Amino acid sequence: MIILTRVDDRMVHGQVVVGWANALEINHILLVNDGIKADEAKKSLLSMAVPPEIKLTVLDIREAAEYLKTGQDNNDRLIVLVASLADCLSVVEAGAPVKKVNVGGLRFGTGKKQVMPAVYLSRHDIEAVEKLNAMGITVEGRSVPTDKPVDILQSVRKADNVR
Numbered sequence: 001m002i003i004l005t006r007v008d009d010r011m012v013h014g015q016v017v018v019g020w021a022n023a024l025e026i027n028h029i030l031l032v033n034d035g036i037k038a039d040e041a042k043k044s045l046l047s048m049a050v051p052p053e054i055k056l057t058v059l060d061i062r063e064a065a066e067y068l069k070t071g072q073d074n075n076d077r078l079i080v081l082v083a084s085l086a087d088c089l090s091v092v093e094a095g096a097p098v099k100k101v102n103v104g105g106l107r108f109g110t111g112k113k114q115v116m117p118a119v120y121l122s123r124h125d126i127e128a129v130e131k132l133n134a135m136g137i138t139v140e141g142r143s144v145p146t147d148k149p150v151d152i153l154q155s156v157r158k159a160d161n162v163r
Contacts (some may be wrong), residue, residue: 028076032064039086051096065094085128115155
């Protein structure tokens with residue numbers, strides 16, 4: 001069962017494996033990334049950041065969508081991790097049953113604006129949020145479970161007065 005779908009360009013790190021996994025009693029992390037799926041060295045490094053009691057699965061976008069539609073173990077309490085809003089949208093458009101998305105960290109880059117602490121969005125990111133929202137998916141910003149959830153679209157509108 002999907003407990004949390006999280007967008008975080010750092011992927012597996014302390015906030016995920018200590019903060020979220022502990023608070024939500026997670027026993028499985030599904031890391032969704034085409035590049036990492038194809039890179040054994042990166043997969044190995046990321047697996048070292050995951051405690052042994054938590055299963056780590058790395059799939060590409062297509063595989064992840066199929067797994068989330070049909071292949072989940074009912075005993076799994078799952079965090080789905082994606083590195084970008086575009087990847088999240090792709091997984092959802094491929095049929096993954098996602099109802100809510102947590103945006104935890106997207107670093108600064110050219111053409112990005114800060115919409116909340118640790119979250120910088122490009123125009124493309126904002127479009128992905130709008131599409132997810134139009135599909136009935138809640139998109140919240142929150143770094144750790146104890147933070148108050150923030151509506152990302154409201155933060156975008158406050159940050160740069162768009163739409």
